[in-house]
Amino acid sequence: MLDKNGIAKRIAKEIRDGYYVNLGIGIPTLVANFIPDGINVVLQSENGLLGMGPFPFEGEEDADLINAGKQTITTLPGSSIFDSAMSFGMIRSQKIDLTILGAMEVSENGDIANWKIPGKMVKGMGGAMDLVASAKNIIVAMQHVNKAGESKLLPKCSLPLTGVNCIRKVVTELAVLDILPEGGFKLIERAPGVSVDYIKQVTAGRLFADDGAPEMILD
Amino acid sequence: MINKVVAGADEAIRDIKDGSTLMLGGFGLCGIPENCITALVKKGVKRLTCISNNAGVDDFGIGLMLQQRQVKKMISSYVGENAEFERQLLSGELEVELIPQGTLATRCMAAGYGMPAIFTPAGVGTEVAEGKEIRNFNGKDYLMEYAFDADFALVKAWKGDTAGNLIFRSTSRNFNPVMAMAGKITIAEVEELVEAGTLDPDHVHTPGVYVHRIFQGANYEKRIEQRTVRPRN
Numbered sequence: 371m372l373d374k375n376g377i378a379k380r381i382a383k384e385i386r387d388g389y390y391v392n393l394g395i396g397i398p399t400l401v402a403n404f405i406p407d408g409i410n411v412v413l414q415s416e417n418g419l420l421g422m423g424p425f426p427f428e429g430e431e432d433a434d435l436i437n438a439g440k441q442t443i444t445t446l447p448g449s450s451i452f453d454s455a456m457s458f459g460m461i462r463s464q465k466i467d468l469t470i471l472g473a474m475e476v477s478e479n480g481d482i483a484n485w486k487i488p489g490k491m492v493k494g495m496g497g498a499m500d501l502v503a504s505a506k507n508i509i510v511a512m513q514h515v516n517k518a519g520e521s522k523l524l525p526k527c528s529l530p531l532t533g534v535n536c537i538r539k540v541v542t543e544l545a546v547l548d549i550l551p552e553g554g555f556k557l558i559e560r561a562p563g564v565s566v567d568y569i570k571q572v573t574a575g576r577l578f579a580d581d582g583a584p585e586m587i588l589d
Numbered sequence: 590m591i592n593k594v595v596a597g598a599d600e601a602i603r604d605i606k607d608g609s610t611l612m613l614g615g616f617g618l619c620g621i622p623e624n625c626i627t628a629l630v631k632k633g634v635k636r637l638t639c640i641s642n643n644a645g646v647d648d649f650g651i652g653l654m655l656q657q658r659q660v661k662k663m664i665s666s667y668v669g670e671n672a673e674f675e676r677q678l679l680s681g682e683l684e685v686e687l688i689p690q691g692t693l694a695t696r697c698m699a700a701g702y703g704m705p706a707i708f709t710p711a712g713v714g715t716e717v718a719e720g721k722e723i724r725n726f727n728g729k730d731y732l733m734e735y736a737f738d739a740d741f742a743l744v745k746a747w748k749g750d751t752a753g754n755l756i757f758r759s760t761s762r763n764f765n766p767v768m769a770m771a772g773k774i775t776i777a778e779v780e781e782l783v784e785a786g787t788l789d790p791d792h793v794h795t796p797g798v799y800v801h802r803i804f805q806g807a808n809y810e811k812r813i814e815q816r817t818v819r820p821r822n
Contacts (some may be wrong), residue, residue, distance in 0.1 A: 379732030417616040418760050428818040433619065433811035434759040440617040440814040451759060453766040455698040458691025493669035503710035523776065534714030
């Protein structure tokens with residue numbers, strides 16, 4: 371079983387040289403720490419920045435320079451700044467190669483829910499609906515089950531949707547799963563020490579794992 | 590050159606009335622029109638509709654207007670981090686329309702470009718699509734979303750000149766340029782107001798034609814919402 375950094379580390383292996391990448395809040399943000407040496411990527415922050423760098427040194431924080439999580443950040447050489455309309459223009463026109471975001475639920479046909487729990491506080495969708503509606507390559511980073519122990523990989527989402535039929539890959543603390551075009555989760559890799567049976571047990575949607583699945587190699 | 594300069598925030602917002610629809614630039618607390626918000630709180634106008642990506646925090650930004658119950662409706666993409674907001678929302682005092690962030694930005698842009706509507710895939714198949722016209726282009730569904738119609742746009746720029754030309758700094762640009770283009774009356778507050786002719790025309794982000802009033806702001810707090818740093822070594 372992986373911790374949050376482990377999930378981020380596994381997702382980082384999906385990043386290719388030359389990618390423009392949008393990282394969501396939470397586990398996706400951690401992916402930036404595990405981008406392999408020799409791979410050049412440009413991180414987009416949807417509040418209007420390409421070329422996001424690490425957090426500033428103490429005392430060098432700039433209130434005018436934040437990421438989409440409202441954290442103080444830095445720019446890297448070659449970065450650029452633009453307004454919010456252009457930011458979503460490059461998302462909609464598929465200039466961003468990879469989007470990594472968190473989710474509350476994912477369904478076996480690739481629907482995603484991550485913005486609202488009816489009856490509880492509604493924080494809003496931010497840029498998530500724009501991202502999932504347009505991105506060509508989306509990876510969901512999330513826990514396999516929720517705090518109540520219920521599977522988050524479902525036949526059908528129960529929460530209000532963020533996007534429909536848009537997710538193709540999910541990485542959890544237990545597994546890497548692809549969502550098949552005809553529907554269903556296909557087990558691609560298991561986290562170290564996790565059995566196929568256990569993954570079946572905590573996956574409520576259809577799981578295809580007949581040919582087994584290798585353990586992840588993280589390093 | 591047409592002089593757009595007014596003395597300060599109070600004069601700039603003089604004709605904002607109860608029931609007005611406002612756009613407020615900024616992302617989180619970054620690049621928000623601090624001086625205009627302070628003046629609106631002082632003036633006490635009520636039943637405002639505010640179009641803004643976020644709703645501030647409890648004691649800063651639009652949160653100050655929420656505390657005084659000046660806001661009837663918020664149109665935003667993300668409204669976390671504000672307990673008073675949550676309270677008013679759950680008690681029904683505050684109306685909230687949540688829309689995707691790109692849709693919000695592009696509806697501003699459409700207004701500034703003189704286009705009545707846009708088509709976006711964001712929200713197709715979700716509750717955001719309810720009651721909206723769907724058109725299919727090249728095999729993909731898009732929602733028709735209307736350009737915003739705002740009485741006033743309140744924006745914050747880094748530098749501006751007496752002709753209303755604006756330059757933004759770093760990620761405090763965010764929604765400010767598209768909102769500046771979208772207001773029937775656009776009010777810009779700037780950290781540094783200079784004479785027309787001082788700014789290089791090639792560096793202007795928002796041409797003065799979109800700006801009706803401009804003033805030199807004062808006492809910027811520029812509060813940081815999430816101060817994140819890394820160790821030196």
